[in-house]
Amino acid sequence: MSESKMRVAVVGAGAAGSAAAYRLWQKLGHAVSITVYERKEHVGGRAWDLQFAGTRIEVGGTLLHSSGRYTMELMEFTGSQAGGSGLSIDGKNETYAFWTGKGFVVTTRTSLQSMAANILRYVGLGSARRVVSSATGMASKWERVYDLLGSGQTFTTPQALLEELGLREATQLSLASYLGKLGANRRMTHDIVEPIIHNMYNQGAEIGALAGLVGLAGAGLAGGYLFAIEDGNWTIYDKTLAKIGADLRLNTQVTAIEMLSGSSAHGEGDLNGDELGGAGETREGADAAGGVGAGGARTCCAVTTADGASEYYDAVILAAPLALADLELRANGAPLDATVYPYQEVQTTLVVGTLNPAFFGADPRKRLPSTVFTADSAGAPFKSIGVTGHSPTYDSRIYKIFSADHEMTDEELGRIFSTIHDVHRFVWRGAYPVISPDIDHLPFELAPGLFYACAFETAAGAIEVESVAGYNTANLLAQYLT
Numbered sequence: 220m221s222e223s224k225m226r227v228a229v230v231g232a233g234a235a236g237s238a239a240a241y242r243l244w245q246k247l248g249h250a251v252s253i254t255v256y257e258r259k260e261h262v263g264g265r266a267w268d269l270q271f272a273g274t275r276i277e278v279g280g281t282l283l284h285s286s287g288r289y290t291m292e293l294m295e296f297t298g299s300q301a302g303g304s305g306l307s308i309d310g311k312n313e314t315y316a317f318w319t320g321k322g323f324v325v326t327t328r329t330s331l332q333s334m335a336a337n338i339l340r341y342v343g344l345g346s347a348r349r350v351v352s353s354a355t356g357m358a359s360k361w362e363r364v365y366d367l368l369g370s371g372q373t374f375t376t377p378q379a380l381l382e383e384l385g386l387r388e389a390t391q392l393s394l395a396s397y398l399g400k401l402g403a404n405r406r407m408t409h410d411i412v413e414p415i416i417h418n419m420y421n422q423g424a425e426i427g428a429l430a431g432l433v434g435l436a437g438a439g440l441a442g443g444y445l446f447a448i449e450d451g452n453w454t455i456y457d458k459t460l461a462k463i464g465a466d467l468r469l470n471t472q473v474t475a476i477e478m479l480s481g482s483s484a485h486g487e488g489d490l491n492g493d494e495l496g497g498a499g500e501t502r503e504g505a506d507a508a509g510g511v512g513a514g515g516a517r518t519c520c521a522v523t524t525a526d527g528a529s530e531y532y533d534a535v536i537l538a539a540p541l542a543l544a545d546l547e548l549r550a551n552g553a554p555l556d557a558t559v560y561p562y563q564e565v566q567t568t569l570v571v572g573t574l575n576p577a578f579f580g581a582d583p584r585k586r587l588p589s590t591v592f593t594a595d596s597a598g599a600p601f602k603s604i605g606v607t608g609h610s611p612t613y614d615s616r617i618y619k620i621f622s623a624d625h626e627m628t629d630e631e632l633g634r635i636f637s638t639i640h641d642v643h644r645f646v647w648r649g650a651y652p653v654i655s656p657d658i659d660h661l662p663f664e665l666a667p668g669l670f671y672a673c674a675f676e677t678a679a680g681a682i683e684v685e686s687v688a689g690y691n692t693a694n695l696l697a698q699y700l701t
């Protein structure tokens with residue numbers, strides 16, 4: 220490493236951290252050395268897959284949307300290919316359905332056009348048009364973010380970003396109130412929108428309206444198409460970090476980030492061993508961090524890992540949700556004040572088998588829909604159940620069930636499926652935050668030199684949205700250092 224390089228640490232190698240590292244490399248090139256800390260043995264975070272029943276299944280962030288420019292950019296950068304969405308196993312015979320507990324109110328082929336047409340028939344033209352045009356309007360306002368961030372603009376808070384895009388109001392209302400104001404009817408809100416949002420955020424129409432609209436646009440209501448990365452969504456992050464030459468430290472849990480003012484990472488201030496505190500932390504350690512940055516005294520960031528060692532950086536991007544990161548934030552020895560918003564547990568169950576028509580009150584002679592969305596009022600033990608692949612081992616479909624914090628019991632699976640070949644259960648300790656209209660989002664800059672890439676997730680979250688937030692924190696950091 221060159222003596223003159225600025226040193227930056229990124230904590231978390233998911234979509235947000237990888238996008239931030241890429242953007243830093245793009246903006247600062249060889250002037251910066253980037254260390255990425257990741258506590259797991261792999262990158263990707265909540266974009267992750269596993270081998271099951273002879274094939275590969277995405278168990279976290281699965282569906283990408285064609286409007287996601289940063290995801291597309293990283294695909295191109297890494298030479299990754301788009302594969303199928305996993306929603307269509309048998310091609311045109313796959314169907315989505317909305318289930319109220321009493322039956323399927325809308326059943327539709329996997330094509331987004333056919334979904335739109337059938338929803339329209341069920342809810343009526345007025346409601347459908349208002350909701351679709353609202354999701355489309357949100358998507359086109361959101362698109363401006365790429366020009367703004369591309370030109371180097373920065374946003375210190377999610378509120379400032381939303382204000383600039385003209386989307387602030389949508390975070391101040393619940394989805395139910397927002398749709399009510401639009402004049403959407405009950406069928407649209409409760410039988411269609413709520414089940415879709417359920418599947419994506421584990422919440423109903425009480426969710427903040429922006430997250431709801433992002434969910435609807437992401438489901439294809441605003442056009443475009445859905446896909447997944449051929450070799451696994453996480454692989455674009457793996458390849459990106461390798462290609463930019465980041466120093467990736469897998470299996471390395473960060474336990475504390477401490478901002479130490481009055482010194483730069485290269486030791487121009489007056490820190491002493493006591494101020495640094497902790498095992499292995501010395502003034503020499505700070506000096507050895509190198510990095511000239513803009514020169515002169517600036518905050519130095521000490522990143523401590525589970526083995527007790529600390530390293531020193533000119534700036535740090537925290538790209539892991541505070542609720543899940545299990546680390547301490549400190550400024551000059553005192554805890555840093557940052558609200559920890561709760562994240563929701565999501566149980567994911569994979570089942571190779573055949574659905575039981577009797578459970579859904581469906582005609583046993585008819586083919587069952589491959590993906591079933593429900594609202595809580597349906598009384599089902601799951602939030603959604605959908606086909607997600609084909610098992611070559613059993614020559615049978617694989618279904619993915621999301622059931623919030625409820626573990627699907629064998630008895631429940633026995634009622635939902637008429638045949639079961641294999642089952643795998645997987646728990647996301649924190650899948651998404653609880654999104655409500657009144658959240659006072661954390662800023663993208665928690666302290667001078669410490670940036671928070673997951674700050675936007677309390678307004679809306681998805682792989683692309685987290686990438687956008689990652690880009691913004693990288694822009695902020697570049698501005699801070701130069």
Ligand SMILES: Cc1cc2nc3c(=O)[nH]c(=O)nc-3n(C[C@H](O)[C@H](O)[C@H](O)COP(=O)(O)OP(=O)(O)OC[C@H]3O[C@@H](n4cnc5c(N)ncnc54)[C@H](O)[C@@H]3O)c2cc1C
Pocket residue numbers: 230231232233234235236256257258259262263264265266278279280281282283471472473474538539540543544545546565567647649650651672673680681682683685
């Ligand atoms: C079940 C499920 C389904 C989803 N479906 C979709 C979908 O279809 N489409 C979509 O766009 N989005 C979907 N999402 C959301 C999407 O996956 C997330 O919004 C996105 O992946 C979050 O990226 P991130 O980088 O912000 O956070 P994460 O992916 O959580 O990355 C944070 C990283 O930080 C690491 N880390 C945490 N603490 C520390 C520490 N102390 N030290 C070192 N490393 C640490 C973690 O191990 C992790 O790798 C889904 C999410 C879930 C859970």
